[in-house]
Every structure is written in structure tokens, then in C-alpha cells.
Amino acid sequence: MPRSRPEITSAGAVVLRRGRDVLLVHRPKYDDWSFPKGKLERGEHVTAAAVREVEEETGVRVRLGRPLSSQTYSVGRARKTVHYWIARASGSDDVSAYAPNAEIDEVAWVPVSKATRVLTYPHDRDTLAEALQHPKRTRTVIVLRHAQSRARRTWHAEDALRPLLATGQRQAERLVPVLEAYGVRRVMTSSSVRCADTVAPYCRTTGTEPEPIDRLSEEHARRGKVRKLVRRTVEALGKTGPTVICTHRPVLPFIFDELGLDDPKLEKGELLVVHLRRGRVVASERH
Template identity: 60%
Template sequence: MGQPPDVVSAGAVVFRPGRQVLLVHRGRYDDWSFPKGKLDRGEHRTAAAVRELEEETGLRVRLGVPLGDQRYPVKDRMKTVHYWTGRVVGDDDVSRYALNDEIDGVAWVDVADARERLSYDYDRGTLDEALDRRRRTLPLVVLRHAKARARRTWRSADPLRPLLAAGREQADRLGPVLAAYDVRRVVSSDSIRCAETVAPYVRASGARLRLTDGLSEEAATEASVGRSVDRLLARMDAHGAGGLLCTHRPVLPRVFERLGVDDPALDPGEMLVVHLRKGTVRSTERHLVP
């Protein structure tokens, strides 16, 4: 018989000014570690990291750059933990958190003391990596629209071509992933398949939406794409929050060229998260919402 699949969890190493890092104490194991937890069935790992962190600390967090995975044995199986750096969105006071049987301690700990308090060597290694990547970044999510009707089956104007039922389901599942990056500004092609892709998240989050033909297959030019990217980046910097740009496969190479990153040839419903600091790309990560 083959090895059973890994137990999969996700979490974040969260920093705040003053070189402090967020740790939790688990009474059952009498250990100090980073907030993390198992993925729910069908849950994306980014969404799980943010959900678990809020459940274990009471804080809402925006994910930053990704960190290396941890993998270690637990009983008769292996466990994989996906980690990111993180920043609190809003109040970072943990004193009001209702301690419970699972988490009986939540604390902001000076980085100098965190290595001693952490219970496991693999967490100390993750802390060292996170310290090298702790500087604040802003995430720009570049998204290819979800699965749409095939061109050959569509008899009307192409900008009116809608999502398939599977594409609408993809669009619904995008919400928790985009929320994990605190996306508050959305710029999208005005073609129906792009507008339908971002609509569920915009409705649920209240993010500001701008539709433009400058990102459509029919009207996009190098200049119009550049303006859309630059304007979105400026809004992100002004408001200190994440952004989303949604467009089509033929337009994406111009977007990535403007950002100075290689074109990853995204599939429908797939995204590249570009983490920027002062206009410079610090890291990228790729996620597909099936």
C-alpha cells in the first residue's frame, strides 16, 4: 500500500512594527508556534491561512510574500504546512481574544525572544526566513478570466461571450483567495466574461471596480494596458491595500511586460500574485482556483 496523503495546513508569520511577531500557545501540546490550521474540504490554502489565523488570534490578516513549506511527521503520516508572511488589517490588539481549550495564549513577542519561545526547530527556521522577507509589500493579483463559452459556439459579438456554469463556479470560489490579499481595488476588461469573473468578489467585499475596454482583446494597446497597470499601482500605494487586474490571455503578456515579470501562461481562472515594495517586484506566486 502507498503512503497516505499528507495532512495539509496553512498559516502565517505575522509581524507588527517594533520587530514583534505573533505567536500562539496550544494548551493540549504545551507548545508555542505560529497560528496555523488544517484546510477544510475544498478550501484553498491561502483562504485557510487567513481563516485559521483569525480563529486562533481574533485578528484579520493580509498575506504577504510566500515562505517555504514545512514538512514533518505526525503519528503515522506526514504533514505539510504552507506559510506566508502577514500583516494585520485594522486593530492588532489580541487582549480581547477569548482563550479556549485549543489556544490558551496569544502574544506579540519581540523577535529577539521569539526564537527561545518557539518550541520547534522547524518553526525557528521559518522565523529566520520570514525575518529576511518581513518588509511590507502590496499584492497585485493578475487574473485570467474564468472558463467561458467557446468562441466557436458563440454567435454574437465576442465581448458579450459569457462564462460557462463551471466558470461562474470558479468566480464564486475566487472570493476567499482574493480576500486573503485584502484586494480593495479591481480593474477589469469590460468584456462580459471578465466582468462576470470579478463580480462575485466585488459584491461580497465592496471593492471598488473599474471596467475598461483598454484591457479588452479588441481595444487593448501597449499604452492602454500600461495606463491601467500604472493607475492601479498608484491607487494601491495611496490606500495601502491589494489590487486585482482581470483580463484575457492575449492581453496578459503586455501586463506582465509592464510589471517586469515573465509571462506564466495562466489557465482560465488562474492568477499570478505579484508582491511589490516601492514599485519593485519582491516575489510572485501562482494559484489556480479549479
């Protein structure tokens, strides 16, 4: 039987500035202009890799927005897939102090009207065209099901006190760079221990104060109250910034109902990133 082709996974971003400029890099080895991107490190999530690669190649720290179509093409014998997002600078977007190196010798903000002519590859021009179809900023809500927890049948105390397993604790730690990639600033969680402990590593790492909410717990959740909470959360995104809501399987359908989405039936530790524009869902992605 023929050998399967090696798979290479990379991640990057189309970084926009006020909808008029896009951030491009020049690679002297290939003499090409492209978007900042790179291969995943061992065990790294694609979202974290996208943010890291942009910062390493340009010096600009970004926050991910809505996802774009992935690129797939051949590199020698290998099949390469590059995952892309629209992104914005989360701090300074000044690249004047960038120090050229053997990998990237030039970084530039290029007017979008000129970028099509500057980009070397047709697939990058297609990705830019897709990004420019959606140049407006979006707001982000991340709906998170708590990580792996002690089985209900083996727990004889109050259910709200049921803790994470060691595997769940590792899941919670791995969530940190994923939530950071979207710049999460508000952390809302069921008051149950297994939910609070799922977001605890992120809160410790970023200094974010969690908001324990009884109505997000299995014991206290009611459809109407949860929907009202989600509605107010979406309305406040402009002030609060990207928000994560961590809760339980029975509560998740109430949240998705309010967002106008089908329940994706998240597994423990999974999340759905929901991108909204003027309160309406324009894109979502499951991780």
C-alpha cells in the first residue's frame, strides 16, 4: 500500500488595523510576502499557535476574532494545513522597532488596497479577500462545558462540591492559552466546584476575578433566568470584553437557545467560541 502523506499543521492570522491596513511579513529564504504564521509546537493548540506566531514574527500581540477558511496545499511530499483567523492588535501595533532576522527580514502594515499586489501566493490573496468580506470587529462569547470531573455515582457528598479528576485538572490548564488567544476578560462560572476549578487556572494566570453564579449551576438553573443572563451578557460585551461562560451539560441548551444556535452537545472540557456582531451570531468555532 502507498504511504500516507505527512501532515503539517500551522496557524496564523490576518491582522487588520482599522480595516484599512493588513500586517504582512517578508521571508528572505523564499523571497515572499505572506501573513504571519507557523507550525504548532508539541501539544500546542492551534489558537495559541496563531497568537504566538504572530507575536514572534512581528512583535505584535493579537487577539483572535472570527475564523477564516483553512488553507491546504502541498509542501514537497507533505500536505500542509494552515488555520487562519481575523485578528486585531491587543496592545501596540507599532512594528518600527522590529529587528530583522534570517527568518523574517521585514514586517509592514500594508494598505489593503495594495496588499493583493504585494502578497506572493494566490491562496493568500483568497484568504485576504475572505477577511475583507468581514472587516468589522466582532464580540466574543465562549461557552465552556466544565472539564472531566469525579463521577456522580462515586461521590456521596453534595453534588455541587464534586471535584475535577486529575485529567480534568490537566484539561483546565490546557484551556489557559486558548482563552488567552481570544483575550477573555470576563469569567462567568457556575458556582459548582467542577466549573469554578475549570476556569481557575486561567484566572490565576491572568489575574481575572471569576464571577460564581448560582443560576448557572445544575441545581439552580432555570431556562428563563439563564436566557436573561445570557442576553444581558451579550449586551454588555462592548464594556466587559470577551467573556467565557462555564457551566454544565443540562444548562448549555438554555444558553444556545438564547444565542439562536443548535446545541452542539459539547464534551467535557470542550468549548464553542461564538462571534457576534450587533448582538447577532456571525460565526462560531468548536475546540
